[in-house]
Amino acid sequence: MLYGTPLHSEHRMTAHGGLALFVRGVDGTTGQHRPAPRTPNRRQRRRAPREPERTAQLLVRGLAALILLGLVVMTAFFALGGDRRPDAEAATGPRTDPLASRSVDTAPLTIEEVFPDRREVRPPAARPYRITTTHTDTDCRTATTGALGALLVAHGCSQVVRGGTTAPYDGYEVTTGLFNLADEAGANQVDDQLRHLVETGDGGFATLPATRGTLPTSQVGWNATGHYLLYCVITRTDGKLVTSDDPVGERITAELVDSYLVTMLARRSGNTA
Template structure:
């Protein structure tokens, strides 16, 4: 569950084929005439024209029905192939296993700066303005990225490393620190995620910012933090306004930044890669 909270303020939890009809015109009727022997009195013609018109109409309707059946059959064949039953269907997405990232014992490859922040920018949508990465840092001392009692809590749950970066958001000029803590297992990550809420709300500990945000968010109570766990990882971000004003709990930019970096980028792009079964 994603948690967002303004430092020094109340806690806020956020979870964050139609086909064209075919028509066929009935063939034109050709009246046949032939010479007849002269008769006395008025001549009467047998009522053949209505029958011919009806037959032509029925023939046209039958042709239209057959054409429609053929067209619908082709449509369902194509649709069936697109669903993956045809020989040219696209390959299915790779399977994802939550078990693969349930513990560091199973997922024993350490995080690296190149894995978590490989580029100088993070572009979540093609053509959209990117987040600019201004600095990156990796450390085996998890307490360096925290303040107060949060560092001790991470140490108790066997945090082995933290990888983080300083970023500038593409909207509002907001300054952000985002990162990943590597814990022993998903139970430990969930426990820290839960207890961090009390620490932040009570002012007894929090996540530290980088660079221009200052090293102690407790001394910068105007910032907002967001965090949640996935597997044996704890993902977080610290957000500050460029004008130094309070980042309110309902700040739309902060909400967007937390969703973009914590949930989508760190959670779905970086950590999820480790959950793909070989």
């Protein structure tokens, strides 16, 4: 029986599911023919890594340029600001406390300024005090006792403005006012020496009218603000002692000296905020 080779080429499926073409070689052997792999283009192989690298370099250079520009602008801004600040200070001059001395705060006090309502004193957030009498004098000694008058005169006291009041607390009467001294330093020196005078009985504040109360039965409070000495003298209508720890006396000092008179001076200096 003669056997012959088929006229058509044999083919079968490859392991990967594709067609594998079998060809017979010149020497009669058969083999699997696969297309030769394509060699990648040399230019494409070189450009692919270089284009992202070049873009990153451009971004870094741009960012560095922006940072440098920002530093230059900030340096110029602070340099100009430093040059202008001394000019502004020279134009306005150093700020002076309006109440530092009588050479700046030249206008004398008046009863109308200290007690604008001649009937009542109205401390902030407190009940009103009824005014019984008011007094002003260029001789500060008329409102003092003992050595305090001479101490005030030695520090240039030019006037005293005061008022006698009935407190909104049963049985308490108060004389309150302020002395106009030459400067803040003098007011602070009087403030420092006043406690010793009061504790030893060598000096103090007189009541208004002077026949009401005596120093041993009264409580006094004071405060130096600018070139002014603010004060109050608290007495009882029954003549009893107003002790240093009397809560009503402490409240009166806070309302009249620390609140009412301090607020009045703040308006005078323009510092009403």
